[in-house]
Amino acid sequence: MSVSGFAPSVADAFGAQTTSNTTEIELIESLARRYGAPFLMLDCDIVRHQYQALKAALPGVELHFALKPLPHPAVVSTLLAEGACFDLATTGEVELVRDLGVPADKTIHTHPIKRDRDIRDALEYGCKVFVVDNINELEKFIPYRDEAELLVRLSFRNPNAVSDLSKKFGCSEEGAYAIVTRAAELGITIRGLSFHVGSQTLDADKYVHAINRCNAVIRGVAERGLPVLKVLDIGGGFPVSYDDNTVDIDSFCAPIRSALAELPAAVAVIAEPGRFIVAPAMTSVASVMGQAERDGETWYYLDDGIYGSFSGILFDHGHYPVDALYWQGERFPSVLAGPTCDSIDVIAEKIMLPKLNNGDLIVGRMMGAYTSATATEFNFFRKAQIIVLNEFMHDASLAPVVTLEV
Structure with missing residues (x-):
């Protein structure tokens, strides 16, 4: 199933979710406005x-x-x-x-x-x-x-x-x-x-x-x-x-x-x-907190990284599918880096991304296993909050259950 706004390869491979006629993009935007990034969506x-x-x-x-x-x-x-x-x-x-x-x-x-x-x-x-x-x-x-x-x-x-x-x-x-x-x-x-x-x-x-x-x-x-x-x-x-x-x-x-x-x-x-x-049950959402041009590539610094939700890159040999929430337009060689002052805090290199602005959202797929479980608060960057979707069985005509982990 392809949902408008996601790169087709990502949506088709991992099944972008829709809930009560609300596309996943709209859900992510709504949660980002309400809770701020970074966060993880856990779909029960x-x-x-x-x-x-x-x-x-x-x-x-x-x-x-x-x-x-x-x-x-x-x-x-x-x-x-x-x-x-x-x-x-x-x-x-x-x-x-x-x-x-x-x-x-x-x-x-x-x-x-x-x-x-x-x-x-x-x-x-x-x-x-x-x-x-x-x-x-x-x-x-x-x-x-x-x-x-x-x-x-x-x-x-x-x-x-x-x-x-x-x-x-x-x-x-x-x-x-x-x-x-x-x-x-x-x-x-x-x-x-x-x-x-x-x-x-x-x-x-x-x-x-x-x-x-x-x-x-x-x-x-x-x-x-x-x-x-x-x-x-x-x-x-x-x-x-x-x-x-x-x-x-x-x-x-x-x-x-x-x-x-x-x-x-x-x-x-x-x-x-x-x-x-x-593993397939959790999606990460992080935002661009800054950027710089280095050696012909744009480095985007996110508010989540190797010491946080992407800890599985170190501890679990993880390679997570990541892309911009809004993917349209020409793509350029880019680097996604985490927020800490440590130089190993790099999520992805040689990744092709559209031109992003500060505050734009980056979505990671397959983020349920060995991510938040092994995350730290190194450099006093707080771990991403987990927002729970569809926790309880409910009538399909009703709005989904969305709860925030406090």
Whole structure:
């Protein structure tokens, strides 16, 4: 769908939203007048759509949203209403879901390395499923063996992923047998296995290989007379597109579904999607606060940057689609820089933009994952406020719900 006023390549690729006969441009203009820039628009309808798309692509898999990429109350409330479960990794995330009324039995705690107080905080809330990947971590649960159940995380290296999470966490297959054996000696319940093939995994065969190897370990554990493993957590990493190349998640998951069908019938499967659910759901809006000509290019200095909403450029290898709100006219080689006094605070170079005036708006797409979550207030530039759209289901004839995060 192309909306008048946006560069067609951006609108067509990322689906410029309309709400109650109001174009996205008009919505952005209205919000900019009301709240000022910079801000982020969080559309809960897109959160719902992404969750339902992945749920349809992985039937029978219980989806636990990983809070890490966007731990926002509106996201949690929206997904809870959709029936989602949640993947927690810190006491702060435990407190967030607890305060929003998430039932503890809809959560798991998946940080492989924990302090004793992290375990106690989660257990006090009622979250009882944890992840370990070594004997040292296993032995932390000796005092809690009557309360906690564990998943053993295996490592499957994936250097082609945006983030190879198995570099930092996970054990070998033999390590998994050793942990399960030691747990049986200590009277600690091992409920199953888990893995994470890495963020933005574009090759579904990475999941297939990991599932097949975990299947072998599950069967091997039973053959050794150890307690039967009944859960497999296939992690997250499901890809989204940051350019014109769309990802058909149903087709992507087809080989994963086939591999899961080979598991023992008694094994329940869960997953930990994060980026896939929220990346498309947030749009950034920043304004030009100044400009200068340097080496034949116009540098536009925005009121948001690398230390703010575009932090994912540093921390997440992000490449976000950005363009002027008003894109008509001839384009010129330009640079978009952030507001701080640090020279690395540059969002995009060699970008073709129309001639902009101070105060003009720049729009960034696919800004939901690892953006505001990793933003700072370096140089005392405040983080962009988040404006929530469509937080609650409502009659289509009514105006959208628009709320401001205070």
